[in-house]
Amino acid sequence: MLSTRSKQLFFQFSSQIKRLQSTLIIAEHNNEALLPITQNALTAAKKLGGEVTVLVAGTKCGPAVEAVSKSSGLARVLVAESDAFKGFTAESLTPLVLASQKQFNFTHIIAGASAFGKALLPRVAAKLDVSPVSDVIGIKSADTFIRTVYAGNAIQTLTATDPVKVLTIRGTSFEADKLEGGSASAEKLSGEYKTDLTTFISQELSKSDRPELTSAKAVVSGGRGMKSGDNFKLLYALADKLNAAVGASRAAVDAGFVPNDLQVGQTGKIVAPDLYIAVGISGAIQHLAGMKDSKTIVAINKDPEAPIFQVSDYGLVADLFKAVPELTEKL
Numbered sequence: 261m262l263s264t265r266s267k268q269l270f271f272q273f274s275s276q277i278k279r280l281q282s283t284l285i286i287a288e289h290n291n292e293a294l295l296p297i298t299q300n301a302l303t304a305a306k307k308l309g310g311e312v313t314v315l316v317a318g319t320k321c322g323p324a325v326e327a328v329s330k331s332s333g334l335a336r337v338l339v340a341e342s343d344a345f346k347g348f349t350a351e352s353l354t355p356l357v358l359a360s361q362k363q364f365n366f367t368h369i370i371a372g373a374s375a376f377g378k379a380l381l382p383r384v385a386a387k388l389d390v391s392p393v394s395d396v397i398g399i400k401s402a403d404t405f406i407r408t409v410y411a412g413n414a415i416q417t418l419t420a421t422d423p424v425k426v427l428t429i430r431g432t433s434f435e436a437d438k439l440e441g442g443s444a445s446a447e448k449l450s451g452e453y454k455t456d457l458t459t460f461i462s463q464e465l466s467k468s469d470r471p472e473l474t475s476a477k478a479v480v481s482g483g484r485g486m487k488s489g490d491n492f493k494l495l496y497a498l499a500d501k502l503n504a505a506v507g508a509s510r511a512a513v514d515a516g517f518v519p520n521d522l523q524v525g526q527t528g529k530i531v532a533p534d535l536y537i538a539v540g541i542s543g544a545i546q547h548l549a550g551m552k553d554s555k556t557i558v559a560i561n562k563d564p565e566a567p568i569f570q571v572s573d574y575g576l577v578a579d580l581f582k583a584v585p586e587l588t589e590k591l
């Protein structure tokens with residue numbers, strides 16, 4: 261049994277540890293706006309407790325800095341602007357993250373488990389000689405995290421013993437921070453962050469008036485059963501009625517029906533909308549890994565034995581070429 265004095269010392273000590281704890285979030289943005297996953301990362305960081313600092317690195321990233329500064333309770337927003345950050349390559353950003361780490365000695369470094377975070381943080385972790393913890397879906401304490409393994413088929417709880425915890429968090433598992441109530445000060449970082457490892461030349465971004473796949477409230481996805489890219493127009497018509505994003509299985513992407521940024525699954529995007537409609541998709545585990553946390557799942561498939569029906573809330577055994585136009589018309 262601890263004496264009263266020991267208990268007092270223990271609580272004093274643990275609150276000091278908490279105060280020492282500090283997290284760096286690497287903001288994901290396009291200079292003009294924050295990407296939604298940064299809001300999820302903010303929620304995760306605040307759950308850890310301690311000080312939270314956000315790093316915004318870009319070319320002319322003023323609007324993104326302004327947006328994130330509104331998040332409540334931030335210690336500071338670090339800002340680094342340089343042409344070297346064009347394209348947000350992991351090679352150019354890593355020296356900057358390491359320099360910030362050296363200056364502030366963060367206990368945690370967080371980014372979203374997006375293509376951006378998945379490229380950057382393993383590199384940062386390697387340079388710090390620590391193990392990255394990827395795809396975190398829950399935070400139990402400052403050193404104990406819940407993550408998915410085996411394509412989402414098992415859930416692992418692990419305690420990280422490294423002095424710096426480097427985490428990518430799954431956006432769908434943390435609420436979006438509201439970006440209100442705060443007025444954190446922006447601190448400009450100066451330095452030479454050029455890298456000769458890569459040179460950014462150009463990028464072509466697909467433009468769409470539809471909601472973004474990972475943040476849409478409804479998603480209509482098509483699989484190999486769609487038979488051709490042209491037939492996806494049936495899904496676009498349905499998606500228009502629902503203000504939904506359109507996704508696809510890997511088989512549909514591999515067959516060239518749709519571009520690969522539409523792929524949902526283990527090697528595609530992870531989505532968890534309120535409504536997910538899977539059309540002509542069998543429900544392979546690699547596809548389920550990307551959508552099974554959706555609130556309501558609807559499946560349309562002509563095969564009553566298709567595994568997708570095991571995870572769906574509503575299943576329609578029907579020919580999609582008949583069912584989808586009928587559904588669109590009735591909405």
Ligand SMILES: Cc1cc2nc3c(=O)[nH]c(=O)nc-3n(C[C@H](O)[C@H](O)[C@H](O)COP(=O)(O)OP(=O)(O)OC[C@H]3O[C@@H](n4cnc5c(N)ncnc54)[C@H](O)[C@@H]3O)c2cc1C
Nearest residue numbers: 483484485509510511525526527528540542546547562580
């Ligand atoms: C390492 C690895 C990673 C992978 N990552 C992913 C991933 O990220 N995402 C992903 O999706 N897959 C992924 N896959 C592939 C996955 O294993 C499946 O091959 C793929 O998901 C199958 O796609 P599908 O359901 O569209 O095609 P199929 O399995 O061929 O299913 C087509 C379905 O359409 C139905 N159908 C056909 N015609 C009609 C019709 N007229 N009306 C109604 N229904 C119809 C059929 O009954 C069938 O169920 C990965 C595989 C590996 C090995």
